[in-house]
Amino acid sequence: MEEKLQTGHIILPDHELYEEKRKVWNGLINRYPAAIFECKSEEDVVSAVIYAQKKNLEISVRGGGHHLAGTAVCDDGVMIDLSSMNAVAVDAKRGFVEVEGGATLADVDAETQHYGLATPTGTVSKTGIAGLALGGGFGYLRGKYGLTSDNIISVRMVTAAGDVIYADKDEHPELFWAVRGGGGNFGVVTSFIFQLHAVGPEVLAIDVMYDYKDTKQIIRNLEEYMEDAPDEVSVNLAIIQLPPAPILPEHLHNKRVVTISGMYSGNPEKGEEVVKPLRNLAEPLIDSTGVMPYTALQKKLDPMVPTGLPVDGTSLFFKELDDQVLNILIKGIDDSKLPMVMVQLWALHGEANRVSSHHTAFAVRDARFLLIIDGEVPKDGSSEDLGWIDAMYEKLLPYSYVKSSYLNGVKPEEQITKNTYAENYKKLSEIKERYDPDNLFCHNHNIEPSNFKKANN
Ligand SMILES: Cc1cc2nc3c(=O)[nH]c(=O)nc-3n(C[C@H](O)[C@H](O)[C@H](O)COP(=O)(O)OP(=O)(O)OC[C@H]3O[C@@H](n4cnc5c(N)ncnc54)[C@H](O)[C@@H]3O)c2cc1C
Structure with missing residues (x-):
């Protein structure tokens, strides 16, 4: 390749860094780009785009490489890697x-x-x-x-x-x-x-662990709490299986639990009183709620989600978590044969829901919970349960809020993308036509340029 970048590097398949650079967070993803443009400046990015255009290659863009579906990397196209541009x-x-x-x-x-x-x-x-x-x-x-x-x-x-x-x-x-x-x-x-x-530098971090057997009670109490929770409280519920880690008491090793993690973003002293009900959604197993630096809270979950873990996942928004939804979730978790499953419900309220659906492209503003389901999938395909995630999605879809998903937590699929953007899709498609009529940026939850099909038929 005759091209050179002003400041970054072009990494081709025979380069010693190629294997490393094509990796993303999800260890299940194994794609081979024609070239990786490791960009260090805006000029490098321009060169990468022009290169792809000239060679008629598709583009994938890597920010932090954390999308579950590995959309940052593509087969046979140009991967524009921005990870060195982090000022x-x-x-x-x-x-x-x-x-x-x-x-x-x-x-x-x-x-x-x-x-x-x-x-x-x-x-x-x-x-x-x-x-x-x-x-x-x-x-x-x-x-x-x-x-x-x-x-x-x-x-x-x-x-x-x-x-x-x-x-x-x-x-x-x-x-x-x-x-x-x-x-x-x-x-x-x-x-x-x-x-x-x-914000901060010290904040009140909510961190309570409950027994899995109390799941329904915890979710019902959380729903009730969120009805009039102040904007300062944001909280995520997760159902996980604990590892046999030495830092945990032995009776909790491999135990399935429900965790409540969150933050009170106002005065921590005032927050203590406000978050009390979240610490009593059922009988807690461990309660580590306390004041800590905001930056420490932001890193607290990092060890739970190491790079390279082979993961499948899906997501759906809900307005109501009726009994059928909870029964499907609990039965699904109990029956799963995957090595690890993590089911999360993120409570939505306050400013996140106050913005109108048409104010920005992000349309889902009326849901009360975001469900995220992730599971570890053995790379060698050895689990009997490889379709578990997709089956959970199908079972839960009829109960979801306008069949919408959080696109940052779901694999790209045309119908999911359209359901989620809802009335905003048409406008997005027209804007796409104006800025990317040939759909060069297609490795994402793709919005088709409005004239694309017509032009390509
Ligand atoms: C462990 C883990 C924890 C997560 N936690 C949360 C969470 O707490 N809250 C939440 O909302 N989401 C969360 N997510 C989902 C996360 O928001 C998405 O995975 C998001 O896409 C990650 O961004 P990235 O830059 O790392 O992704 P990448 O995989 O690098 O990029 C994903 C896509 O974004 C686009 N893109 C990235 N960078 C650029 C750019 N500079 N210009 C143009 N397009 C670009 C591209 O289309 C690319 O395909 C989590 C994901 C993981 C794996």
């Missing part, structure tokens, strides 16, 4: 942070917390901010400050034509609308500006 600059006076497109949540939190500020992100610090923000972003600040995408003030992007553009509420306003929830469909985001808020 973060805080403008504390204006309450903004500028973040390059390959930064992780840890990169962002580390800088913003120097100033006692934060922008809403997710709950695992190694996740990439770009994929998270472009597809939504639910973290412990969602009740108070909304989704990560709601906090985007502007983006700089390289479009499919290789142009560098800036989009905000005044410039390219429709593109700005589309990137807030529309995923990586519209180009490569080289940097974002996010709104900052006063």
Whole structure:
């Protein structure tokens, strides 16, 4: 290949780093790009896009490489790897942070917390901010400050034509609308500006473990609590099987439990009183609720989700968790033969739900719970239960909220994408036509350019 990047590297299949660089978080993904452009500057990104265009190759974009479906890497196309572009600059006076497109949540939190500020992100610090923000972003600040995408003030992007553009509420306003929830469909985001808020440095972290046998009672009590929970409380429930880890008492080894993790984003002392009911949803097994640095809370779950774990997963939004839903979930968990399953219910309320469905591309604003189901799938296909995740999705779909899924936690599938964007899909498809008419950016929850089918038939 005659091309050279100004600052980064082009990694071809015979390069010693190729094997390493094509890997993503999910160990199940095993794809072979024609070339990996390890970009270190915006000019490098432009070169990568123009290269792909000239050679008529599809593009995949890697931010933090954490999408379950491994959409950051593609077979036979150009993988644009932004992981070296991870600079973060805080403008504390204006309450903004500028973040390059390959930064992780840890990169962002580390800088913003120097100033006692934060922008809403997710709950695992190694996740990439770009994929998270472009597809939504639910973290412990969602009740108070909304989704990560709601906090985007502007983006700089390289479009499919290789142009560098800036989009905000005044410039390219429709593109700005589309990137807030529309995923990586519209180009490569080289940097974002996010709104900052006063958070921490110490926060009240909610962390309670309950017995799995009390699951229904815990969920019912959580639902009731969330009916009038203040915006400061954001909370996730997870059903997991504990590992036989030495730090745990022996009677908990391999035990299935229900955990409640979350945060009170106001004054921790006041929070103690407010979160009390969450510590008494049933009889707790362990209660580690307490004050800790925000940055420590943001990293707390990292060891639970190591890179390279082969995982399948799905997601659905719910407005009601009626008995049928809970019965399907509990029976499904009990019957599963996968080596590990994790079922999460994230409670949604406050600012995350206050934004209107049409204000940004992210349409789902009325659901009360986000269900995420993940399972470890042996790479050698040795489990009898490889279809468990898809079967759970099918069983739960009729009860879900307008058949919508969290696209950041589900494999790309046309009908799921359309269900989720709902009325916003048509507008997204028209914006896609304008900025990526040949669907170069197709390794994502793809929004088809409005004239694409016509043009290709
Ligand atoms: C362990 C784990 C924990 C998670 N926790 C949470 C959580 O707490 N809250 C939550 O909301 N979600 C969570 N997620 C889901 C997460 O939001 C998505 O997986 C998200 O896509 C990750 O972003 P990434 O940049 O790491 O992904 P990547 O795999 O790098 O990218 C995913 C897609 O995003 C697009 N993209 C990425 N970077 C760019 C860019 N710079 N420009 C244009 N397009 C880009 C591309 O289409 C790409 O295919 C979690 C996922 C994992 C695996």
